[in-house]
Amino acid sequence: xxxxxxxxxxxxxxxxxxxxxxxxxxxxxxxxxxxxxxxxxxxxxxxxxxxxxxxxxxxxxxxxxxxxxxxxxxxxxxxxxxxxxxxxxxxxxxxxxxxxxxxxxxxxxxxxxxxxxxxxxxxxxxxxxxxxxxxxxxxxxxxxxxxxxxxxxxxxxxxxxxxxxxxxxxxxxxxxxxxxxxxxxxxxxxxxxxxxxxxxxxxxxxxxxxxxxxxxxxxxxxxxxxxxxxxxxxxxxxxx
Amino acid sequence: xxxxxxxxxxxxxxxxxxxxxxxxxxxxxxxxxxxxxxxxxxxxxxxxxxxxxxxxxxxxxxxxxxxxxxxxxxxxxxxxxxxxxxxxxxxxxxxxxxxxxxxxxxxxxxxxxxxxxxxxxxxxxxxxxxxxxxxxxxxxxxxxxxxxxxxxxxxxxxxxxxxxxxxxxxxxxxxxxxxxxxxxxxxxxxxxxxxxxxxxxxxxxxxxxxxxxxxxxxxxxxxxxxxxxxxxxxxxxxxxxxxxxxxxxxxxxxxxxxxxxxxxxxxxxxxxxxxxxxxxxxxxxxxxxxxxxxxxxxxxxxxxxxxxxxxxxxxxxxxxxxxxxxxxxxxxxxxxxxxxxxxxxxxxxxxxxxxxxxxxxxxxxxxxxxxxxxxxxxxxxxxxxxxxxxxxxxxxxxxxxxxxxxxxxxxxxxxxxxxxxxxxxxxxxxxxxxxxxxxxxxxxxxxxxxxxxxxxxxxxxxxxxxxxxxxxxxxxxxxxxxxxxxxxxxxxxxxxxxxxxxxxxxxxxxxxxx
Numbered sequence: 001x002x003x004x005x006x007x008x009x010x011x012x013x014x015x016x017x018x019x020x021x022x023x024x025x026x027x028x029x030x031x032x033x034x035x036x037x038x039x040x041x042x043x044x045x046x047x048x049x050x051x052x053x054x055x056x057x058x059x060x061x062x063x064x065x066x067x068x069x070x071x072x073x074x075x076x077x078x079x080x081x082x083x084x085x086x087x088x089x090x091x092x093x094x095x096x097x098x099x100x101x102x103x104x105x106x107x108x109x110x111x112x113x114x115x116x117x118x119x120x121x122x123x124x125x126x127x128x129x130x131x132x133x134x135x136x137x138x139x140x141x142x143x144x145x146x147x148x149x150x151x152x153x154x155x156x157x158x159x160x161x162x163x164x165x166x167x168x169x170x171x172x173x174x175x176x177x178x179x180x181x182x183x184x185x186x187x188x189x190x191x192x193x194x195x196x197x198x199x200x201x202x203x204x205x206x207x208x209x210x211x212x213x214x215x216x217x218x219x220x221x222x223x224x225x226x227x228x229x230x231x232x233x234x235x236x237x238x239x240x
Numbered sequence: 241x242x243x244x245x246x247x248x249x250x251x252x253x254x255x256x257x258x259x260x261x262x263x264x265x266x267x268x269x270x271x272x273x274x275x276x277x278x279x280x281x282x283x284x285x286x287x288x289x290x291x292x293x294x295x296x297x298x299x300x301x302x303x304x305x306x307x308x309x310x311x312x313x314x315x316x317x318x319x320x321x322x323x324x325x326x327x328x329x330x331x332x333x334x335x336x337x338x339x340x341x342x343x344x345x346x347x348x349x350x351x352x353x354x355x356x357x358x359x360x361x362x363x364x365x366x367x368x369x370x371x372x373x374x375x376x377x378x379x380x381x382x383x384x385x386x387x388x389x390x391x392x393x394x395x396x397x398x399x400x401x402x403x404x405x406x407x408x409x410x411x412x413x414x415x416x417x418x419x420x421x422x423x424x425x426x427x428x429x430x431x432x433x434x435x436x437x438x439x440x441x442x443x444x445x446x447x448x449x450x451x452x453x454x455x456x457x458x459x460x461x462x463x464x465x466x467x468x469x470x471x472x473x474x475x476x477x478x479x480x481x482x483x484x485x486x487x488x489x490x491x492x493x494x495x496x497x498x499x500x501x502x503x504x505x506x507x508x509x510x511x512x513x514x515x516x517x518x519x520x521x522x523x524x525x526x527x528x529x530x531x532x533x534x535x536x537x538x539x540x541x542x543x544x545x546x547x548x549x550x551x552x553x554x555x556x557x558x559x560x561x562x563x564x565x566x567x568x569x570x571x572x573x574x575x576x577x578x579x580x581x582x583x584x585x586x587x588x589x590x591x592x593x594x595x596x597x598x599x600x601x602x603x604x605x606x607x608x609x610x611x612x613x614x615x616x617x618x619x620x621x622x623x624x625x626x627x628x629x630x631x632x633x634x635x636x637x638x639x640x641x642x643x644x645x646x647x648x649x650x651x652x653x654x655x656x657x658x659x660x661x662x663x664x665x666x667x668x669x670x671x672x673x674x675x676x677x678x679x680x681x682x683x684x685x686x687x688x689x690x691x692x693x694x695x696x697x698x699x700x701x702x703x704x705x706x707x708x709x710x711x712x713x714x715x716x717x718x719x720x721x722x723x724x725x726x727x728x729x730x731x732x733x734x735x736x737x738x739x740x741x742x743x744x745x746x747x748x749x750x751x752x753x754x
Contacts, residue, residue, distance in 0.1 A: 027311055030307040034561055035560045038389060038398055039619060040628070041620075041625060059396055061321075061394055062394075073396075120319075129257075129323035137366065138318050138366075205316065205317045208314075208316070208397055212315065214311045216311075217399075224560045228568050237525065
């Protein structure tokens with residue numbers, strides 16, 4: 001079991017890293033030939049940075065459009081962020097001080113995250129417009145993350161795994177040493193689902209995470225009159 | 241094809257999100273372009289035999305040329321934030337008019353042929369083969385998007401359905417299934433210089449007539465110059481300004497402003513069109529051809545500035561794309577932005593006190609202002625973000641005493657499209673146009689009932705034509721839509737004008753006791 005999971009972990013990490021790198025490289029290499037920021041838009045790079053920070057921290061656009069989706073989406077994402085940061089304790093020795101600091105918050109954030117996910121799932125099922133646009137994968141993605149969250153919550157609050165052995169196993173993986181992994185079923189499910197999530201990340205809608213940074217309607221400076229903006233393929237068109 | 245009977249949507253006191261009803265607009269399709277309109281733009285005259293392959297290849301090509309398309313196709317999480325934002329959805333209740341559902345018509349094919357998951361497990365991820373039914377759906381529903389960008393404001397990733405509908409239209413053109421209205425117009429503008437196909441003599445005739453009208457009314461000789469070399473300003477305005485109501489009153493307004501400010505100006509018979517329908521079909525090449533006519537006219541006439549008249553999508557192409565498509569404009573006076581909007585010019589002159597306005601001339605109206613979608617969400621005026629909202633309003637308020645904004649959700653960046661933008665302003669889509677206007681009509685009704693608003697001002701040729709057409713369906717009258725520069729025209733005090741100016745005006749104009 002320890003060896004199987006080690007292989008899966010390495011494979012999933014490789015898929016995640018290289019898959020995302022490939023995708024991001026494609027976004028970088030594909031030109032944005034025209035200035036298309038959704039206006040009113042910032043007129044400077046620092047303004048764009050501020051707009052982007054607002055998008056990824058408080059989900060500004062989503063807040064404008066749907067308060068419920070915003071609420072559940074925000075609870076989920078920021079619960080997830082805290083949970084992920086808390087998980088750093090299993091990969092560091094000694095544990096960084098600020099990871100220690102957020103430990104209690106991180107524990108309860110897992111519940112907040114589940115509440116958000118639950119809300120999103122309920123919306124997807126019961127709002128006719130959202131149901132109409134949902135493919136099976138849209139439900140499965142939510143269920144997958146709910147599965148990860150629920151097993152995590154179980155281990156945090158109900159049936160603890162052998163965390164010392166687990167941490168030793170994870171630290172071992174980081175230096176390419178395969179040690180023994182605890183084998184309780186909840187942990188196995190938790191880790192298997194995480195591995196699955198990592199593997200499908202670069203080929204699924206989870207690409208919204210890098211995508212938001214490359215969205216021309218949000219990341220372009222509104223200065224087309226001041227600065228000529230032209231794509232390489234358009235230059236070729238001109239010389240014809 | 242006879243126009244089908246349809247019901248005008250009911251206007252409610254407060255907006256609601258309607259329940260979806262499948263297929264209510266499945267029958268709505270514009271006329272397909274015949275060979276004569278396709279060939280000049282470089283597209284096949286009819287559906288090519290291997291259209292599926294051509295379409296799939298074109299789709300791939302476009303994802304490599306446009307980062308927007310690539311990122312938008314990948315990033316949607318189906319959160320549903322956009323689902324109640326499109327005026328066509330609100331007016332028709334057809335679920336395929338929800339922005340994300342419209343995008344998915346294209347995205348499902350992209351997924352099938354260009355993503356691993358779509359190739360392996362299409363059913364699971366909502367991927368679908370390109371079939372005749374899908375192409376048919378594309379033709380139907382990508383001609384129910386006015387590329388107004390309202391959805392892009394509300395999308396957490398800024399996904400703009402306009403980009404997808406432009407790409408879809410480009411793919412359809414490439415396989416020989418273009419739209420008659422747009423492609424015929426682009427052909428005319430590329431050969432004759434304007435969308436209406438008005439030849440130079442007709443333009444001269446019209447402009448002379450207008451000069452006479454202004455002189456009769458005011459006693460002042462205000463010129464409408466055409467092809468005057470060495471003028472300071474080249475005015476590029478939508479050709480609807482030459483003949484349609486209320487557009488023409490706006491044109492008279494621009495002329496009076498230039499006259500009173502002492503700015504020499506001219507229009508061009510070679511580039512007598514501001515609107516650039518190349519954008520509607522997503523064609524960089526065709527859009528560029530039209531833009532280059534403006535550059536050539538500016539060079540040939542030796543002007544120092546380029547100013548655009550009131551037109552929405554045209555201002556997007558002018559403000560956001562002209563420098564890219566036809567720049568650099570280093571031969572023009574660098575003290576002025578290139579191009580400038582007529583509202584920026586007028587606003588500047590008002591602030592400098594170079595033109596005088598008598599607000600009471602517009603006392604017979606209580607006004608509101610319709611932010612045109614592409615001015616609001618795809619361009620700017622002035623130096624600061626949001627100038628496109630304040631500058632036109634400042635002008636209106638300087639020209640009249642009675643102004644009220646419509647409800648906040650329906651103006652500025654949240655403005656509703658008039659229902660006729662993006663290449664849909666054609667009679668074969670009248671049902672769509674009437675239904676798509678519903679959200680704007682509802683907001684207008686609100687201020688007519690609560691604030692006594694009698695007229696709505698706009699700065700877009702399409703908006704003006706669309707509203708004059710659809711107003712009667714909602715119990716408004718055609719003349720309740722006015723040009724912003726029509727208000728300027730009414731209010732401006734020309735040096736040496738007749739004292740008895742108002743005596744010669746229409747009897748409908750309420751008058752101040754002098």
